[in-house]
Amino acid sequence: METDVFPRQAVLTSQARKKLNWYLWGTLFVLPELILFFIFLWVPIFKGIVYSFYSIDFVDGNQFIGLENYLNIAQDDLLFTSIKNTLYYMALGILLGFWIPPLVAIAVTELKYFQGAARIIGYLPSAVPAIVLYGMWLWFFDAVGPINSLLESIGFTKVDFFSSQMSMISIVLLETWQSFGAATLIYIAAIVSIPKDLYEAAEIDGASIWRRIRHITLPSIKTLMVLLLLLQLITTSQGFQAQLSMTDGGPNNATLTYLLWINHTAFRDLDFGKASAMGSLMFFVLILLSIVYNLLQRRGDKA
Structure with missing residues (x-):
């Protein structure tokens, strides 16, 4: 019985490694796109939400004004x-x-x-x-x-x-x-x-x-x-x-x-x-x- 268990465990371990390698390589191929997606889409979205609480001034600097922009809208x-x-x-x-x-x-x-x-x-x-x-x-x-x-x-x-x-x-x-x-x-x-x-x-x-x-x-x-x-x-x-x-x-x-x-x-x-x-x-x-x-x-x- 014990001799049958070890081959099965070895097969399961091998399959798990293959699946892990498959997911790893897939993630590596998608990673550059995910990074670009995050930088050029989600970062501007998050910055836009943060800037919505500020008065934006490129000369004197930004000033936090809370909900004033939303009240103005x-x-x-x-x-x-x-x-x-x-x-x-x-x-x-x-x-x-x-x-x-x-x-x-x-x-x-x-x-x-x-x-x-x-x-x-x-x-x-x-x-x-x-x-x-x-x-x-x-x-x-x-x-x-x-x-x-x-x-x-x-x-x-x-x-x-x-x-x-x-x-x-x-x-x-x-x-x-x-x-x-x-x-x-x-x-x-x-x-x-x-x-x-x-x-x-x-x-x-x-x-x-x-x-x-x-x-x-x-x-x-x-x-x-x-x-x-x-x-x-x-x-x-x-x-x-x-x-x-x-x-x-x-x-x-x-x-x-x-x-x-x-x-x-x-x-x-x-x-x-x-x-x-x-x-x-x-x-x-x-x-x-x-x-x-x-x-x-x-x-x-x-x-």
């Missing part, structure tokens, strides 16, 4: 305006842009011919560089641009795409055009992975294409739609690039989102302490959204 009239615009921007992104990728993906997967070409054409807007994108859509939305020229030629009046009522809608339209292709490919991959036996059985039972979409396709991608919805909410809550490039928050602060307000506070007003406090508040809100996203993603993986 609460008393600023732009707080309500920026939050309202951000929520409006997020809602428009859902109403105008969220439903397009799944609808396009379903339409593409139902095509019998030219599916590959449709996927390439749909993804092309995502490959347009941002500076080209904004310049192109500034021309599209111009008073004498192609859209207004077309509307005028068919008897409609011109649209002021940069008015207080239309500016945010215009930004959502251009961003939907630019980003729907990548989301469409994700939906196509999910739809293609649905077992074909379900569709074949539905066709044998005489189900129409609308019934197949309603009872097979949509329930199968429901979890993915929820995850992408939450991811879109996280992304749009940080929107500022298009607002900065197209309207700079105008007209009359109609497109001033919360993150754009942070940008203006830091680099236009040079109030880095207040901007750090604003960023810290947004950081904690995004952490909560990320936790919800991860919980939903795990639930989707289990399902």
Whole structure:
């Protein structure tokens, strides 16, 4: 009996050493990336939280002021305006842009011919560089641009795409055009992975294409739609690039989102302490959204 125990212990020890070596080498390969990730992401985040309690002055030095920056944020009239615009921007992104990728993906997967070409054409807007994108859509939305020229030629009046009522809608339209292709490919991959036996059985039972979409396709991608919805909410809550490039928050602060307000506070007003406090508040809100996203993603993986 004792002679059998020693070989088993030797085998277990050897396996433990191999696993330890495997984890060690894996950690060594990932370590440089973890170090860079910590230095360039988490260190600035921690410094931003610390600086939110200071009055930042590069000449006379920083001065600790406690919660004064947070009180200034609460008393600023732009707080309500920026939050309202951000929520409006997020809602428009859902109403105008969220439903397009799944609808396009379903339409593409139902095509019998030219599916590959449709996927390439749909993804092309995502490959347009941002500076080209904004310049192109500034021309599209111009008073004498192609859209207004077309509307005028068919008897409609011109649209002021940069008015207080239309500016945010215009930004959502251009961003939907630019980003729907990548989301469409994700939906196509999910739809293609649905077992074909379900569709074949539905066709044998005489189900129409609308019934197949309603009872097979949509329930199968429901979890993915929820995850992408939450991811879109996280992304749009940080929107500022298009607002900065197209309207700079105008007209009359109609497109001033919360993150754009942070940008203006830091680099236009040079109030880095207040901007750090604003960023810290947004950081904690995004952490909560990320936790919800991860919980939903795990639930989707289990399902």
